[in-house]
Amino acid sequence: MIEVRDLTFSYDKDKQALHGLTFTVKEGEIFGFLGPNGSGKSTTQKILTGILRGYGGRVSLFGEEISSAQGPAFFQKIGVLFEFPYLYANLSAVDNLGYFSSFYPGEQLRDVMELLDRLEFKRDFLKKPVSSYSKGMRQRVSMARALVSNPKVLFLDEPTSGLDPSGAVLFRRIIEEERQKGTTVFLTTHNMLDADLLCDRVAFISGGNIVALDTPQKLKEQNSDRHVVIDYMYRGKRTEATVEIEELEAGIPFPHDEIIRIHSQEPTLEDIFIQYTGRGLT
């Protein structure tokens, strides 16, 4: 669905933002693009969405080179959620969605009310101007805008930013549903939890280079020291022991009265990112 080969981009002569990125995203896959601010995430997404031109290398979407396929047909197939909820503040949620959806063929569109219900948007606010909405509500309308045209590829930039925990769970569920429908999702984030829970594969980008690319599980396995920490009670005394995973195959390898906790010691995606790049995700 998305194919990127040796992608380079410079904002000016001395400032190269991307240094030859290569990756592919399969149809129906959720692909996470993880990196800190200024790593080249947004630049890559802008190139993939046809906003930024003048890049080097090859970038194709739907089998067509992006630089030569940027007519209305291209934009009809993609949906983009920006990091910030860009909406007309003087218009209501319904009017905003009515306006943005008016540029797509009618048969392609989803029902606006159904979509807003799915996003648990408060009905009392349907006709009120966006200026009176909370950030979470604006984010819901923005998500509805990205989804209303039933896109084949969905570009999401920090989708759960500004949402409360239940809103974040709802958004993850909706993104998962989109994947099940066959939509390809390109998720740009520095939220490791979103990436871990949602993505089939993730790419770590740092300084305009992809430093690692695999499934979250494999990345964690490859970077795990395969130890567990066991917190246990023995003869009235609480003790902690570190053992290798293989040692557990035959059971707990030391005397104990009660096992209190077992810590897998599996690294988080952020730990792995720091291992690869020497810097954090934020």
Add this chain to the structure above:
Amino acid sequence: MGREFFHLLKKDGRLMLSGKFFLLALGSLVLYSVYIHFVYVNVNQEIYPVYLYDPKGKQAISTEYVTRVDTRERLEAACADRYSAGVDLSSDEPELYMLSSGLDTVDHYRAAWAWAALDEMADGQVQITGTNSREMKNRREITAEFLFFELSAVGFLGLASMLFKEKQMGVIRVHAILPVSRSAFIFSKLLWILASDLTFAALLTVINLGFPVGVTVLPAVLVQAGILSLLMALIGFLCAIGLPDFRQFSLLYLVIAVFVTTPVFLAGQTGLSWGWLKYHPMYHLFMSMKSAYFGAPVKAILYYLVCVGGIGLLFLLAHRALTREMVKEG
């Protein structure tokens, strides 16, 4: 394409309504018309007094505009106000005596009037300018100036404020990923401003010149209004897109309003003249507007070619600036 453009137009119309743009234009229309009807048409400049020192009685006078004086000293004293003009016929060659007003153009008018006033044929001509009555001349003049001001200053602000709102809301960036062309995004705004300005121009003209006269000059006035409207709207678009916030825009607006438009007004209204003014594009637009109101529209093809070229160039720059804005970070 047509359907998408209609939706852009609808959205821009709502933005203009919510920004009270039409209300502002209506307010300007009422204000200008009230001023023209009740103040400006009654304004009349006092005719330059002419004093004649003619000890040998060479010149017979039958006009009320010329006053005889007995001595040269009285002639000089009468002309000390730097407004009156004096003619001394005591020697063989007639001598014009005037103290300069400080403005070449005004001094030229004073001298011309002094000589004309001594000519009996001049009597009465001063009250008629071409085929206009003095009141109609005043109406045409001030209506042209108000329209020029409205289009160059207020209209410019109208589009810019609308665009600033969209910029602040970030929705311009959303249009980068919508199946709609960037040109259509600009055209939609231009069409609203153009329609609004042309309606304003037509109403202002008909209300202040009267229907029969207004209709005769309207085609030429609308052409000039259309040119000025498009040019200023595109400049407003470029400024609003290029500048980061409204405070900086206000500063630039002040510069444009004061340093660009004011010299044109001064030249048109006060007789100030500077050699470089002919290189000032706004001066030509201003004079073309005036000519249109006096029923003598500019006929030079070059003028229209330059205007169309200017509009085309500004449109390309606006398109480029819009593309750059769409790429920016949030």
